[in-house]
Amino acid sequence: MNGMHIGEVSTLLGISADTLRYYEKIQLVPTIARTGAGIRVYVERDLSRLRFIKRAQKMQFSLREIAALLKMREDPQHARDEVRLLTGNKLDEIEERLQDLQVLRNELRLLLNLCSASKDGCPIIERIDSKEC
């Protein structure tokens, strides 16, 4: 059977084996297929789901929210209204976060360019720091 064992998945995705088992226990991921000896075998579909969970957690979505989003992901056409609403709300959050990140990225770029344009090192950062004291 093609697939990866829990240790390999843990290394690949940076999720501990305990956490992977926990996700299965709370049914965030469906029951993982087992070998005859009872060893879990993760297939690509499982990995895709786990990657989604990881991304959503980086956005600080709760496990409950992630579970709802996963339902939408599995069957978008038949998702319940509240799941669609949640998905829309989360999309809005992401758009807002992206805008914030873009501003922050531009600000950091500008600061770095200011530093490199100055022959005296980086007095700009020092001035900003001193203003915040």
Add this chain to the structure above:
Amino acid sequence: MSRPPIQIEVFSSPGCDRCGRASELLREIMHELPSDRIQWREVDVVEELDYAVKLGVLSMPSIAIDGELVFKSQPSMKELRETLEARLQTGDA
């Protein structure tokens, strides 16, 4: 009714060697253009960091005209003059 003057902003920073040249260019051009139609100021990006980022300023010197970032680096005298003349003509239309 007379049009409001064109607002030019030269974004500079402490320690930026090239920024002085941008202001110098502007001063020279101002002698050739109607001074009552143009207003300008130097913007210290450290003092007005949020505003600079909002306009998209990423390097020094940059020049904004009427709140729009037009030059993202030092323009030549010719480029700057032509841009301002075009803006003044648009204002006359």
